[in-house]
Amino acid sequence: MHLSLEELLAVRDGVAGAAAAGHAAACAECAAEVKRLAAVRAALAALPEERPSNDVWPAVVARAAGECERRVWRRAGWIAAGLAAMFTIAIGVRGALETYAEAKLARQTETLVAESQRLEKALRSSERRERVMSGRTAGTVVQLEDRIATIDAQLARAGNDRYPSQERIGLWQERVRLLDALVSVEKSGTTYLGL
Amino acid sequence: MSVVTPPSFVVAVDELTVARARAGDEAALEALFRRFETPVYSLARRLTRSPHDAEDVLQETFLEVVRSIRRFRGDGSLAGWIRKVAASKALMKLRQQGARGREEELFDDLAGHTSGDGPGGSPAPGTAAERVDLETALAQIPATARAVIWLHDVEGYSHDEIAAMAGRTASFSKSQLARAHARLRELLAPGVREGTCT
Numbered sequence: 001m002h003l004s005l006e007e008l009l010a011v012r013d014g015v016a017g018a019a020a021a022g023h024a025a026a027c028a029e030c031a032a033e034v035k036r037l038a039a040v041r042a043a044l045a046a047l048p049e050e051r052p053s054n055d056v057w058p059a060v061v062a063r064a065a066g067e068c069e070r071r072v073w074r075r076a077g078w079i080a081a082g083l084a085a086m087f088t089i090a091i092g093v094r095g096a097l098e099t100y101a102e103a104k105l106a107r108q109t110e111t112l113v114a115e116s117q118r119l120e121k122a123l124r125s126s127e128r129r130e131r132v133m134s135g136r137t138a139g140t141v142v143q144l145e146d147r148i149a150t151i152d153a154q155l156a157r158a159g160n161d162r163y164p165s166q167e168r169i170g171l172w173q174e175r176v177r178l179l180d181a182l183v184s185v186e187k188s189g190t191t192y193l194g195l
Numbered sequence: 196m197s198v199v200t201p202p203s204f205v206v207a208v209d210e211l212t213v214a215r216a217r218a219g220d221e222a223a224l225e226a227l228f229r230r231f232e233t234p235v236y237s238l239a240r241r242l243t244r245s246p247h248d249a250e251d252v253l254q255e256t257f258l259e260v261v262r263s264i265r266r267f268r269g270d271g272s273l274a275g276w277i278r279k280v281a282a283s284k285a286l287m288k289l290r291q292q293g294a295r296g297r298e299e300e301l302f303d304d305l306a307g308h309t310s311g312d313g314p315g316g317s318p319a320p321g322t323a324a325e326r327v328d329l330e331t332a333l334a335q336i337p338a339t340a341r342a343v344i345w346l347h348d349v350e351g352y353s354h355d356e357i358a359a360m361a362g363r364t365a366s367f368s369k370s371q372l373a374r375a376h377a378r379l380r381e382l383l384a385p386g387v388r389e390g391t392c393t
């Protein structure tokens with residue numbers, strides 16, 4: 001008596017009882033059928049993938065945004081946004097500045113913005129490489145990015161003022177410090193930061 | 196039995212993208228979507244057969260991913276998690292199809308189809324023409340048997356896992372797998388080939 005299809009499949013999958021496995025080992029017909037079932041499995045797995053003809057992502061975004069009671073969406077890729085460029089408008093008004101103190105603040109801001117842009121550029125170029133990163137390091141990176149995003153929000157508020165201020169310089173200093181930390185984390189994979 | 200992630204779900208996702216996605220970063224979530232849309236859609240398409248339903252499954256799957264990725268704690272099994280969400284959503288869609296009567300004989304027991312137990316089947320498909328035959332045959336087997344053969348033989352789920360996802364028993368899953376293979380053998384048998392495959 002040959003094996004049933006269910007038994008043959010169990011043999012193929014290595015989960016058959018001793019009796020069924022023993023029969024398959026001794027019976028050429030059943031052994032051939034086990035082999036055929038394995039080939040069917042391989043042929044199924046080798047079927048080509050299918051691609052959706054419509055882009056479903058916008059619908060996912062719309063539905064997620066519609067139902068979120070909490071903050072689901074973080075800012076869309078702070079690096080892509082090129083945020084530093086937004087704030088350079090504050091610079092270049094130096095000609096209009098009257099006092100020495102104001103001119104000095106403007107110069108300081110300009111230096112910090114330039115440094116910020118340099119660091120962002122370094123990050124953008126490392127962003128293109130696929131890096132192997134531990135989950136902890138990735139978590140640190142995201143934390144830093146969140147803190148930079150908070151600074152950017154504060155800068156955007158402070159940015160309405162045409163003139164450089166001490167407050168804004170403080171924010172730019174913090175931004176450069178965080179970017180610097182981000183660069184070193186991405187380079188070295190450090191997770192501890194005394195920030 | 197070794198449960199292997201099938202090639203379609205072998206997707207490299209860097210930790211940073213996952214961490215950003217977990218923080219709700221839209222760009223990172225979209226990057227995940229782009230990496231997984233084809234395997235998720237393919238799985239859904241095999242189970243539901245309808246492009247429209249498969250797109251629904253894709254949408255439901257990623258809505259779930261967006262909602263729940265914060266709570267996802269697995270290490271390196273993101274693909275496994277997304278695949279499981281996709282499989283569950285696809286099975287749910289099948290049940291809806293069944294309730295709407297779109298899928299014939301969903302849980303029936305066409306005894307005649309499983310009568311061909313034992314050895315003596317046709318050779319397994321190998322050439323391109325045979326591949327088309329296999330796809331056609333697969334689409335013709337009853338929904339539940341098709342879902343089980345796909346989830347078990349291609350996606351690598353065990354009968355226990357399939358039973359848990361489908362709300363059935365492991366022995367139900369086993370009999371559906373046998374039924375699917377019996378149907379495939381019948382559908383592929385006539386005129387597949389004789390002798391060598393040249």
Ligand SMILES: [Zn+2]
Pocket residue numbers: 001002003023027028029030031
């Ligand atoms: Zn035998």
